[in-house]
Amino acid sequence: MSEKRCLAGAFFPKDPAEVKITRMTGQVHQQIEQIYHEASRQIFASLARALRDLDLAEDAMQEAFASATLQWPGDGIPENPVAWLITTGRFKAVDAIRRREKLKQISTEVAARMHRVAAANASHAATEIEDDQLRLIFTCCHPAIDQNVQVPLTLREVCGLTTDEIARAFLTTPTTMAQRIVRGKAKIRDAAIPFVIPDLAELPERLDSVLSVIYLIFNEGYSASSGDSITRSDLSGEAIRLCRLVLQLLDDAEVVGLLALMLLHESRRETRQTNAGDIVLLADQDRSRWDRNLIDEGQRLIERSLATRHFGFYTIQAAISAVHAGAVTADGTDWDQIVSLYDVLFRIEPTSVIELNRAVAVAMRDGSIAGLEIIDAILKRGDLVGYSLAHSARGELLRRVGRMPEAIEAFETALTLTEQASEQRFLREKLRNLRLS
Known part of the structure; x- marks a missing residue:
């Protein structure tokens, strides 16, 4: 038996064309995994806006990626793979509704809505996706949703953090957190909360929750709660990008302060761990490797926020980070100033x-x-x-x-x-x- 297996493997190799196809399929699957890693939450946000149902959007997205793994190795990767996945997800959702024979009038409504969205100019796809993510954040932070649900719901649905990760961030149990998230999704569906960026007059009442979401996304990216690496650059980068989008909508001192805080922390990312992934404490980091461009931008933003005299929690934290960034050596850190800033911060929060x-x-x-x-x-x-x-x-x-x-x-x-x-x-x-x- 062993001799036959040896002969089969040694003397009868696969056809070269078959080997090539197998290799190409593996490469396509790797690219699909990369797209999922980089764009899945953007795709989900677009589907959520079209379908108005977070659970249905999640299922549709997974179905779309499953279709990609079957079709793309043979057909090739589309010119705009993200748009392809969104379109496929929309039609998968319609099929799912029809298969389940669930509320046929909704099926008609969804199909019509999808037709309108699909007719949009493909050249604007990237901008629409960015807007969809912001829409979903504001939807999850709608005043009709309980405040202790808004931030966890957004972290789960917009950013794809696991329930366990969110529970750790809030120092609570995964079971409790899962119940909150389920309640939030049901509220969006049952109250027909619109998937829109609110008018300028409505922005302030949602701003605190939106900034809390962005802040927690960054925290998870800067100091990951689990896994092999202490950082997750995808999350911290996403938080910075979202904060810049919010700043375009509303030039608020605390939006500016939060952006400054994240940039100052991000400037130290490359020095926070060794090549082997071990932690390097702040006092032991090579400060010559800190990103001066991010530090300079962060310090300018702090000055901009402080000049308004309407700053708060995030700006004070950014000021603390700026003191660290301004110290040439760890021993030269102005701890008296840092303690004073923490005194102010503790009075605020x-x-x-x-x-x-x-x-x-x-x-x-x-x-x-x-x-x-x-x-x-x-x-x-x-x-x-x-x-x-x-x-x-x-x-x-x-x-x-x-x-x-x-x-x-x-x-x-x-x-x-x-x-x-x-x-x-x-x-x-x-x-x-x-x-x-």
Whole structure:
């Protein structure tokens, strides 16, 4: 038996034409995967606008990509693959409605709507897709939707974050978060919330939620909550792009401040991890490699926001980042200014996470004991007990004051609370060094 298998493999190879076709098919599938990675949420947004049903749009998008894997290897990749996927998704949705014999009057309405959209000039496809993403964000942040649902719903439907990722960002359980997202989708469908960018007069009442969405997208991209890499450039880049779009609609100080904040953080991306993917702390980063163009743009935007005298949460955070960016060395950081800015930030937004960040700044200015007292008080009242970074920060301050057994315990707790591979390696190395000392 083994001899026959050997002969089949060694002496009767596949026809060269068949090998070539197989190779081409593999290349096409790789390109389809890349398109899915880069454009799936844009395609989803366009389908959601046309279909007015988020679940139906998701199913239609998946069906369109499935059709692409079958057709494109033989027919070739279309000149505008994104437009092809949107068009295919529309008709897949109509077919699905008809197959299920669900509300035939809606089927007619959807088909008519699709016909109008399909007749649009293909040369404007990219712009329409960008607008569709923004429309979907504003739809998910409609005032008729409960405020604690708006941001999670948008993160799920516009950005494609998983329910687990969103739950971690909000420090809640995946089950609770899934229920919120289901409620939000049902509200959009049942209340027939329009998929439109609101008039200028309506923008301010939705702006806070929209900026929160963009901010959380960036956070997930800048410090990924799970996976092998600590960053996800696709998400942080998308957040910056969306913020620029919002700024075109509304020249608001906080939109400017958020854009500045993201650009300043993004300027440090390339220095935040080693080639092996290990974390490099801010104090150890090679500042000569920070992107000066992004820093300069961020600093100009901060000045623009501050000049309005109507700035807030995002602008103050950007100012803190600007202090770091302005320090030639870690030792030259103006921690007194940073603590003062955190004082202002905490008055604007008195959250435990901001209090934790302020505690670290206080430790750098006044010594580890001062910062440790603040972190212990936060944890004692039950806040951030499930937040890995709180225990990690506490462990580092305990290490600095020589309380090694407590430091080990804190780092062990932090290790159990993170699903980020780089953070896990970082914490294990900390623990190894502490146990050897």
